[in-house]
Amino acid sequence: MxxxxxxxxxxxxxxxxxxxxxxxxxxxxxxxxxxxxxxxxxxxxxxxxxxxxxxxxxxxxxxxxxxxxxxxxxxxxxxxxxxxxxxxxxxxxxxxxxxxxxxxxxxxxxxxxxxxxxxxxxxxxxxxxxxxxxxxxxxxxxxxxxxxxxxxxxxxxxxxxxxxxxxxxxxxxxxxxxxxxxxxxxxxxxxxxxxxxxxxxxxxxxxxxxxxxxxxxxxxxxxxxxxxxxxxxxxxxxxxxxxxxxxxxxxxxxxxxxxxxxxxxxxxxxxxxxxxxxxxxxxxxxxxxxARWPARMQRLTRGPLVAALPPGWELWLDGGHNADAGRVLAATARTLWADKPLHLVFGMLDTKTPQDYLAAFAGLTAKVRTVAIPGEAHSLTAGQTAEAARHAGLSAEPADSVTDAVAAILRADSPPARLLICGSLYLAGHVLAENE
Missing domain, CATH: 3.40.1190.10 (Mur-like, catalytic domain)
Structure with missing residues (x-):
């Protein structure tokens, strides 16, 4: 002491x-x-x-x-x-x-x-x-x-x-x-x-x-x-x-x-x-x-991840981490974001149920890249969350980091889209520390 x-x-x-x-x-x-x-x-x-x-x-x-x-x-x-x-x-x-x-x-x-x-x-x-x-x-x-x-x-x-x-x-x-x-x-x-x-x-x-x-x-x-x-x-x-x-x-x-x-x-x-x-x-x-409440459907407007985006792309962040949060987020995306394709960068703790969260995004998101949450001993691996995403009916591949996940999505030949980083407040905090 x-x-x-x-x-x-x-x-x-x-x-x-x-x-x-x-x-x-x-x-x-x-x-x-x-x-x-x-x-x-x-x-x-x-x-x-x-x-x-x-x-x-x-x-x-x-x-x-x-x-x-x-x-x-x-x-x-x-x-x-x-x-x-x-x-x-x-x-x-x-x-x-x-x-x-x-x-x-x-x-x-x-x-x-x-x-x-x-x-x-x-x-x-x-x-x-x-x-x-x-x-x-x-x-x-x-x-x-x-x-x-x-x-x-x-x-x-x-x-x-x-x-x-x-x-x-x-x-x-x-x-x-x-x-x-x-x-x-x-x-x-x-x-x-x-x-x-x-x-x-x-x-x-x-x-x-x-x-x-x-x-x-x-x-x-x-x-x-x-x-x-x-x-x-x-x-x-x-x-x-x-x-x-x-x-x-x-x-x-x-x-x-x-x-x-x-x-x-x-x-x-x-x-x-x-x-x-x-x-x-x-x-x-x-x-x-x-009112301001970071990492709850927050659009990021600066930082290295935003700087890497081509014209017309948007980067969003949400820290919701349970099935109901996924359902609400997907419902909002279907209603308010119908004008552009949606891609997910997803990570989650091992105390949560990723398949239940991601099920609401079936038929809504074009690509999912999964990541482990940096510095979190209880993070699911990128491979585990990718498997859960596939079981939820999504096309998913693991990535080594958020930066790599974003880059992999951008490499695909696609029109301007929205990128949503989601699944954990701890992941959101890591992203905000480098991009706000």
């Missing part, structure tokens, strides 16, 4: 912290409660918290909320995971990504308070986030769960301002259960008595019943997408309807049909919190237009 006056670099501290528990993931709240008590309970002195759980759409919903509240002039904290390029991205403190020196200082403070007791990296860094947020004034903290909800390290906030459940699908089954009902039950457990609970529309028919039942037991008032509120794209605008009336707003800046539901959930949350954090319709409109 460090004892010098100046903190080490964050990367050095994080490397030490990873050794405090033999497992990367071990869902429990006992270790969090112990460490937070040793730190003086920073979770009790946070600004009003909006707590978000779900499988897909958590980050985008957070991005809309952050942009709306900042458009209204509020100071915003936000906590997200995983990061794409730098660990600092997880800590958004009063409007800015935390700098290295304060991050290192709070990590070492948590390390000293924890001692040699077992604790996972996510738990101790979540405690560090609470420490940073408790010491810097802000008007709201938007808090994203890491995994699940019931035993997630963020679920120590006893009375948030609101909770949000985004789209739920099959993912992390080894930790959350092997049925959609079990997974929904884990995520539902962020709901609290008398705290407004906002639910996005759900694809699986079994999910709303699970969420409603938990809300009834918890005594949480519910605002459900498709019932208490509705959002849809209509004539180039976002039409949002609730008991407070109808709003005609700009379409969200983040591309994709699924962003209508994510934006709708954010607006419903803003309405639920309006007594504590009032915003105007102009604030909502501006937030929808200024």
């Amino acid at each position: 460090a004892t010098g006056l100046a903190p080490a670099a964050p990367e050095t501290i994080l490397e030490r912290l990873q050794k405090l528990h033999p497992k990367l993931i071990d869902l429990s709240l006992d270790r969090m409660h112990r460490l937070l008590a040793a730190l003086g309970h920073p979770e009790h002195v946070l600004p009003p918290v909006i707590h978000i759980a779900g499988t897909n759409g958590k980050g985008s919903t957070l991005a809309y909320l952050r942009a709306i509240y900042e458009a209204a002039g509020y100071k915003v904290h936000a906590y997200t995971s995983p990061h794409l390029v730098r660990f600092n991205e997880r800590f958004y403190v009063a409007g800015a990504e935390i700098a290295d020196a304060p991050l290192a200082a709070i990590l070492e403070e948590c390390e000293r308070a924890n001692g040699d007791s077992p604790i996972t990296l996510f738990e101790i860094t979540t405690a560090a986030a609470f420490l940073a947020f408790s010491r810097t004034p802000a008007d709201v903290l938007i808090l994203e769960t890491g995994l699940g909800g019931r035993l997630d390290a963020t679920n120590v906030v006893e009375r948030p301002l609101a909770t949000v459940i985004t789209s739920i699908s099959m993912d992390h089954m080894q930790y959350l259960g092997d049925t959609i009902q079990a997974i929904a039950g884990e995520k539902a457990a962020i709901m609290k008595p008398d705290v407004p609970a906002i639910h996005a529309p759900q694809r699986f028919a079994e999910v709303p019943g699970v969420l409603d039942a938990y809300a009834a037991r918890a005594g949480a008032p519910v605002s459900r997408g498709g019932a208490e509120w509705r959002a849809k794209a209509e004539n180039g605008a976002l039409l949002y309807e609730s008991a407070l009336g109808t709003r005609r707003l700009p379409l969200p800046v983040l591309p994709g049909l699924h962003q209508i539901d994510n934006a709708g959930a954010a607006i419903a949350t803003v309405e639920a919190a309006t007594d504590r954090l009032p915003v105007t319709e102009a604030d909502i409109a501006r937030g929808l237009q200024t």
